[in-house]
Amino acid sequence: MKHPPEIAILNDVLESLIDSTDGYEKAAEIAKRDTFQNFFTRRAAARRAMAAAVRNEIVTLGGKPEDDGTILASAHRVFMKISAAIQDNDEAAIEAVETGEEHLRMTFEQALERSELSPASKSLLSNFQGELRADGRLIDHLEETA
Template identity: 30%
Template sequence: MKYTEKISNKLNELLEKNYDAEKGYINSSENVESTKLKIFFKNRASERSQFAKDLRTEILSYGQIPEDDGSIKGAMHRNWMSLKSLFSANDEKAILEEALRGEKASLEEYKEILKEDSFAPSTQKMLEEQEQKIQAAINTLMVEEELS
């Protein structure tokens, strides 16, 4: 099976966004004092790195060329988060809010792409598993936000 250009582009968009999320989580881990949050953000960065590797492999296996880096929008978002953390004196609540916002946007993107019915079963399963992990991260972020 070879994916259409439309499907390949959508998978590449997810790939870029996972690169962005990984970098955003690394940035977040560097801007919080809480050891618990540092570990959480580093774990999410590692998870998103794995998502990207899985997506790259899937894209390659269907004869397409994967993207190599994040998006311009993602770089702007990370820069904004860095600036925000400077002005808020590494305000963990603000960083949590921004991470939550980013994860909710990711979840919506996964829900949208999963509406497509032209994926191979392996791709469908991978995307559903990633979607579930994003939902779990959202749940954790919401609890952490309430506690902060």
């Protein structure tokens, strides 16, 4: 049995996770320090795992998971490429992922406020919020050291 509103909400979250993964991968490419490259690569892998879990939940609900990010993120990636060409450095990489993380946290918060989400979907997303908050703190720390 399909749950269209819930599937749509989860697909929005999935798109943002795909965007976040792409953003971290791009940040790893433009970062200069190995420490930052490794951090961004690990975060991309973590976002990929979150996306896989959300994708599985969508399939369980009888939906079709999105496989692309958002149009807004496509524009952000173009901006990142231009920014990277101008200033190929750690600060540009950190700034880019920080912007993406703020958007991702807002997407999660908005999704969790929706009454259409089942307890299982809410639990799944809630479990990821702690990791998102921790990543935000780590990014703030990276920003201080850059």
